[in-house]
Every structure is written in structure tokens, then in C-alpha cells.
Amino acid sequence: MAPSTIPAIRLRRFGLELRRLREAAGMSASAAATALGTDRTNISNIEAGRYGISEERVRRLAAIYECNDPQLVDTLAAMTGGGRRGGWWDEYRGKIPHGLLDISEIEHYAVHLRTLQTTYLPGLFQTEDYARAMFDLIVPKLPRLDVELRVAHRLARQSVITGESPVRYTGIIHEAALRMQFGGPAVARDQLRHLLEEGERDNVTLRVIPFANGGFPMAGDSILYAVAADRHFDTVHMDSPAGPLFFDLPTQLENFRARLDLVEQVALTAEASADFIRTVAKET
Structure with a gap:
């Protein structure tokens, strides 16, 4: 081969x-x-x-x-032959950056997803208009077809949350991400309402860090920690201007787990977070 x-x-x-x-x-x-x-x-x-x-x-x-x-x-x-058996994301191979396909793959095989978002809302809960507004801001500007392919791929990723065997999800969202109005106030309001609806799923826990709660580890970062069935295969994804970065060394994973545990201590409870999101939505 x-x-x-x-x-x-x-x-x-x-x-x-x-x-x-x-x-x-x-x-x-x-x-x-x-x-x-x-x-x-x-x-x-x-x-x-x-x-x-x-x-x-x-x-x-x-x-x-x-x-x-x-x-x-x-x-x-x-896992044998894993590279030969395609997933749904293979439909986008050669059409969008391969790093985005890697994100789909680690999400698909995860048993628990932990995220921290400080400037924009989690991709697994983004509406079509919100995602399109984000991709429209990429510099240099993407051709319209490339934007639409990335939007379609992002929406397809959401099946790990909404599908027949949904993955457990724990998301920490900073207030800054809630208040960023990608696409304008109307898009932002619809996005926050959608986030509230998705947060009611049994497999989803959303927690907010308000500005008033002060600093916390990894402030400013966007992180996805994908917990695998076997911890040897846990993977961390972080965004960067050069594209997705992935970390999988045992010491790196241990440190990311510890940092996320500390961040969760700063966040509001799920119930208080839902009330906070509703308040921001009314003010948007």
C-alpha cells in the first residue's frame, strides 16, 4: 500500500x-x-x-x-487499518485544511470532550450564520466556496453532540465570547438562544466565567481536550494563527488536565451559567 x-x-x-x-x-x-x-x-x-x-x-x-x-x-x-477506513469528514478531504479534518477525527473517537473558549463560542454549538461570519473574517479573505465548505464541515461536526450516540461534553465559556457579536446583534442573539437550547441536552454541561471572576489559567486560549476510551490516546487541540496545534505527550496531557480542572473551579455552576447566558442574550 x-x-x-x-x-x-x-x-x-x-x-x-x-x-x-x-x-x-x-x-x-x-x-x-x-x-x-x-x-x-x-x-x-x-x-x-x-x-x-x-x-x-x-x-x-x-x-x-x-x-x-x-x-x-x-x-x-x-485501531488497525484506521487510516484506511474513512469517516464522514473524508468528504471534505482536499477541500478544507487537513487540520480541520483531524479535529473531526479526534472528536469522533472521544468519549468526553472538554473545551475552553475565551473569544468565540464552541464550534460544536455554532449556528450557520455565526460560523459564516467567523470564516468571513479570515485574512486573506477566503473565496466564497471555501467559506461555505468550512461552514458545512463545522455544522457536520455537531453530530457528535446531537447524534444517536452523543459524546459527553463539558464546555467552559468566558463572558468575552458570549458578548462578541460575530455577524451583528441579530446573529449573536440567535446564537445565544441556540447555545441555551443545546445546553439543555443531557450530555452537555456549559459553564461560564464572568469578567467579575478575574483571571484564570490559560486565559485567552481556545482549547479542546478530547478524552479517549484509553487515556494513551487523549489529544489536545489548540487554535493558532498558523492552524490547529495538537498535543499528546503524557506530560502535556497531564498539565492540560490540571489546568482545565483549575479553570472549572473559577466558572459558575451550569444553572447559574444558563441564567448568565440569558441575561447576556437580553442585553445583546
């Missing part, structure tokens, strides 16, 4: 965990290739996320590396 030039994030994580197992075993790529009956190039391509391997080979590699974590081995085995 020809290697992919842009690895999907799940396949990249698959390869990264295999590399970590090999390195923990103190084994070179050449030695691993010899033990598996292949060549070093194949091991390198697998670890770089360029393509997957069969479940049988994953389990053989885990045995070669003397991995004693059966849950991790089972998770890796379940």
Missing part, C-alpha cells in the same frame, strides 16, 4: 504509540523489523503514521516489545 502523504491524526497516534513501545523496550527500528520479518522502512512508515498494519502484526509487535498493558494492546489492535 502506498504511504499517505498527510497522515490522519488517529493513524499518526497509532504509529506514535508503537514507536513509544519500541523505544521503551530499548529496541532499534532495524531490530524490530527483523523480529517482525519485514524491513526497517516498513517500521518507519508505520511509526510515522503513513499506513496501518493488521491486528495480528500489532499483537506480534506488542509481544516483541514485551508490552504488559493489555488494554493498550487491545486499543491498538482495534
Whole structure:
């Protein structure tokens, strides 16, 4: 199979965990290739996320590396061929930046999503008009087709919240994001009403940090922490001017979890947050 030039994030994580197992075993790529009956190039391509391997080979590699974590081995085995099985986001491949597809992928496989938004509202709850107003502000200005593709993709992402097996979602929103009127007052009011409606879902918890509550860790950042079924595969996404950034090293993940826990201590309760959003909506 020809290697992919842009690895999907799940396949990249698959390869990264295999590399970590090999390195923990103190084994070179050449030695691993010899033990598996292949060549070093194949091991390198697998670890770089360029393509997957069969479940049988994953389990053989885990045995070669003397991995004693059966849950991790089972998770890796379940991911085999992940880069070959497409998700709904593949419809947008080659049409929007691949980093946006990676976000869709980590959301799709998450069991819990934790977010912090300080300047705009969570993408999983944005209305069409609000999302379009945001994408219209990108510099240099995007062609109309590119804007509409990104809007359609953002709306499609919301199926992780509204679908048949909705993911658990905990969102922290700063008052600044509630008061930013992307698209003007009418769009902003509709957006806040929609946010209130979505916040009533059993799987959704929305909490607000008012200006009056002062500073908090990661103020100014937009963060998505995707909790995986196996914590080895947790992923953090942050926005940047250069595009999405992803973090997955164990120490990084531990630090992000700790910071989000601290941020939640600053936020209002879900009930008080809903009242706060209603107040902002009336004032908009």
C-alpha cells in the first residue's frame, strides 16, 4: 500500500504509540523489523503514521516489545487499518485544511470532550450564520466556496453532540465570547438562544466565567481536550494563527488536565451559567 502523504491524526497516534513501545523496550527500528520479518522502512512508515498494519502484526509487535498493558494492546489492535477506513469528514478531504479534518477525527473517537473558549463560542454549538461570519473574517479573505465548505464541515461536526450516540461534553465559556457579536446583534442573539437550547441536552454541561471572576489559567486560549476510551490516546487541540496545534505527550496531557480542572473551579455552576447566558442574550 502506498504511504499517505498527510497522515490522519488517529493513524499518526497509532504509529506514535508503537514507536513509544519500541523505544521503551530499548529496541532499534532495524531490530524490530527483523523480529517482525519485514524491513526497517516498513517500521518507519508505520511509526510515522503513513499506513496501518493488521491486528495480528500489532499483537506480534506488542509481544516483541514485551508490552504488559493489555488494554493498550487491545486499543491498538482495534485501531488497525484506521487510516484506511474513512469517516464522514473524508468528504471534505482536499477541500478544507487537513487540520480541520483531524479535529473531526479526534472528536469522533472521544468519549468526553472538554473545551475552553475565551473569544468565540464552541464550534460544536455554532449556528450557520455565526460560523459564516467567523470564516468571513479570515485574512486573506477566503473565496466564497471555501467559506461555505468550512461552514458545512463545522455544522457536520455537531453530530457528535446531537447524534444517536452523543459524546459527553463539558464546555467552559468566558463572558468575552458570549458578548462578541460575530455577524451583528441579530446573529449573536440567535446564537445565544441556540447555545441555551443545546445546553439543555443531557450530555452537555456549559459553564461560564464572568469578567467579575478575574483571571484564570490559560486565559485567552481556545482549547479542546478530547478524552479517549484509553487515556494513551487523549489529544489536545489548540487554535493558532498558523492552524490547529495538537498535543499528546503524557506530560502535556497531564498539565492540560490540571489546568482545565483549575479553570472549572473559577466558572459558575451550569444553572447559574444558563441564567448568565440569558441575561447576556437580553442585553445583546
